[in-house]
Amino acid sequence: MGVACILASADRPRGVSVGGIRPAASVTGAPQRHSGIHRLNPPSVWTRYAQLRTGRCPRPARPSDVRAPSNSTVDDEQTLSRAGKHKSAPSARAAVLPHLGVAIRSHALLLALGLATVALKSAIFAPVEVWPLAYVCLVPWVLGVGTAAAAPRVYAHAYVLGAVFFLLNLRWLAAAAGPYYAPLALYLAIYFPMMACPLRHAVRRRRMPLAIVLPIIWTGGELLRAVVISGFPWFFLSHSHYRVLAMLQVADTLGAYGVSFVIASVNGAVADVILARVSATRASEPIVNRRQARIGVGFAAACLGLSLIYGVFRLNQDTITEGPRLAVIQGDYLETVAGSSAPAAAKRRQYTAWMEQAAEYDPDLFLLPESAWPACLNVEFRTLPPSDMLRLRWMRQSFDDSVNFFLNHQRWSQATFDLLSSFARQHDAYVVMGAASWFPRPFDLRCDVRSHNSAFVFSPEGGEPERYDKRHLVYFGEIVPFRFGRLRQLYFWLNAMTPYSHAGKWEFSLFPGESFHALRMKAASQEGRAYRFGVPICYEDVMPYVAREFTAGRDGAKRVDFLLNISNDGWFEHGGQQAQHLAICTMRAVENRVGIARSVNTGISGFIDPDGRLHDLVGADRPAGTGHGAGFSVARLKVDSRFTLYSRYGDWFAWLSAALWLVCYLDYVIVRAIAGRREAAEAAAAGCGGGNDGVTAEGSEGVRE
Structure with a gap:
């Protein structure tokens, strides 16, 4: 036999054969016959080695020679019937698993465990928001991953x-x-089997406590979801705790991923305890023994306890002071591809009325949502002569009556500019609003109009507004990939599939901005105190790196005092999305210790303190799923002098977890590769001849992976 047989023989007491049958006494190495089973009284390791070297190796075991012990557990994909092909004698101890006590073979049971995790994990987010379930929501799935008999079924x-x-x-x-939206959901589902593979390997082969390995793998998976293919960092475990302030504070060091790590560790500890109790009396070597369970529970308790202690400490620090007084304005207009639920003129009148009402509280800044009403406010568009417009190929291709469209939109945009400029001067306050920016490029052969999603800051001193152009664009909502380059034909096909292109007639893709630059204001209510701020637009507040880029200066100092988030969530009707978006935005405030004011069409608008406290929300008395009303809220935004470790170094902790996840993957691949090579070598050695009777397969005592 091969190396695995040698090791197995060395570990087993003399005189004990496969299946627990004790053979009669004989000379070492002499074949014995008993009940039709060929066995050898185990020779020494050196005797086996000499047999292999001299070519006098025993013949391969026949299928009829194999008798599985009563407590054996064999994966479905590699059953005992393959022992005749020398598959049941594993070639490395890492490739053989002892009897683990629990082996789920039922598809229905695995499916039930998975659906239990779906139900529990869904309940921790809006609109349900039962956050304590976050500490057990992964347990059913993890139990299935660790105990399923067949690895392919797990994946x-x-x-x-x-x-x-x-x-x-x-x-x-x-x-x-x-x-x-279904392709996005099916793509995101890939990360679950990607996490299941190293998790199963680490627990079953390396015997690591789930309380340690699960948070590492889960945190690495969340990071990859946030960065691959533009990223979609939604439904993190940490997002369920946006109202649990003591748990949130660790985010200023480890990011939102640190909170997820702690929650996943508790899930792993619960699974450790369950597996230790279930398999303790049924297995020669349980998946998780009591010692491992105690280590896991201790690790999870330490993570949870240290997080809470750190959180209480940070909450009691006196570093938060009063900032400028802001008015956030919120509409409640649903948006569709066919159009808005209200005409642009009605929207502008209503928003102006709310601004006039909010002006009675003397705010230093009025914050309007992203694209509160359609307008293009950059000076290049507002002053573009119609004759130059007719030369623009993009304009002619996108609109049937391009001349009238251009002239009407230009007049409308100029009227909006005059309205906001005069309002800012009249009330001695700043006005921030999201609108489009169009820049003609008549000599650009690729695209003669560059459009941006922008935030405009109108100053009480008049003049052209400062502008920030959105940097992180949403795939298929604001930009279609492969627009330029060798895959341009693929771009045309993808563009035609999106509902916003009107069957490919309109190239709606925007261009990203050039930098995350800070804007400036002076608070009249604080004797002209100067502030610096950034304006993440729409889902930019979802991306952790955007808020960090606004906050962290290259000189190692904090370069903004607060953030203003403007968004238009009316595209998603009334439901849980608005509260989920608010929860994610809360993470950005704690990570960078910046106050955030939000103005969001359909909600939820309001204020977030640097420690994550929510206050003065518009429509806060309305239940989730029914819309969040409309109106305005005026309050002082808080500023914090602390410059966090997260702002300095970013997602270092999440990248470390992802690196350890990769190490676990590599270990899995290496172990499987070594096992395969040794099996091939043993198969070749077994075919070297010799008339000796064979040896039964010792690998049948274990679980093949």
Whole structure:
């Protein structure tokens, strides 16, 4: 036999054969016959080695020679019937698992465990928001991953679990993208089997406590979801705790990923305890023994306890002071591809009325949502002669009556500019509003109009407003990939599939801005005190790196005092999306210790303190899922002098977790590769001849992976 047989023989007491049958006494190495089973009284390691070197190796075991012990557990994909092909004698101890006591073979049971995790994990987010369930929501799935008899079933069920979860919880995206949201959900589901593979390997082969390995792998998976293909960092475990302030504070060091790490560790500890109790009396070597369970529980308790202690300490620090007085204005207009629920003129009148009412409280700044009403406010568009417009190929191709459209939109945009400029001067306050920017490039052969999603800051001193152009654009909502380059034909096909292109007639893709630069204001209510701020637009507040880029200066100092988030969530109807968006934005405030004011069409608008406290929310008395009303809220935004470790170094902790996840993957691949090579070598050695009777397969005592 091969190396694995040598090791197995060296470990087993003399005179004990496969299946627990004790052979009669004989000379070492002499074949014995008993009940039709060929066995050898185990020779020494050196005797086995000499047999292999001299070519006098025993013949391969016949299928009829194999008798599985009563407590054996064999994966379905590699059963005992393959022992005749020398598959049942594993070639490395890492490739053989002892009897683990619990082996789930039922598809129905694995599916039930996965659906239990779907239900529990869905309940921790809006609109349900039962955050304590976050500490057990992963336990059913983890139990299935660790105890399933067949690895392929684990990965198949993990993908089904991910697909069901994202299809169910991203259904609000269907309001804007229609059935095209399904590919995103099916893509995000891939991360569940990607996490299941190293998790199963680390627990079953390396015998690591789940309380340690699960948070590492889960945190690495969340990071990859946030960065791959533009990123979609939604439904993190940490987002369920946006109202649990003591738990949130660790985010200023580890990011939101640190909070997820702690929650996942508790899930792993619960699974450790369950596995230790279930398999303790049924297995020669349980998946998790009591010692491992105690280590896991201790690790999770330490993580949770240290996080809470750190959180209480940070909450009691006296570093937060009063900032400028702001008025956030919120409309409640649903948006569709066909148009808005109200005409642009009605929107402008209503927003202006709210601004006039809010002006009675003397705010230093009025904050309007992203694209509160359609307008293009940059000076290049407002002053473009009609004759130059007719030369623009993009304008002629996009609109049937391009001349009238251009002239009407130009007049409308100029009227909006005059309205906001005069309002700012009249009330001695700043006005921030989201609108489009169009820049003609008549000599650009690729695209003669460059459009941006911008935030304009109108000053009480008059003049042209400062502008920030959105840097992180949403795929298929604001930009279609492959627009320029060798894959341009693929771009045309993808563009035609999106609902916003009107069957490919309109190239709606925007261009990203050039920098995350700070804007400036002076608070009249504080004797002209100067402030610096950034304006993440729409889902830029979802991306952790955007808020950090605004906050962290290259000189190692904090370069903004607060952030203003403007968004238009009317594309997603009334439901859980608005509260989920607010929860994610709360993470950005704590990570960078900056106050955030939000103005969001359909909600939720309001104020977030640097420690994550929410206050003065518009429509806060309305239940989630029914819309969040309309109106305004005026309050002072808080500023914090602390410059966080997260602002300095970013997602270092999440990248470390992802690196350890990769190490676990590599270990899995290496172990499987070594096992395969040794099996091939043993198969070749077994075919060297010799008339000796064979040896039964000792690998049948274990679980093949």
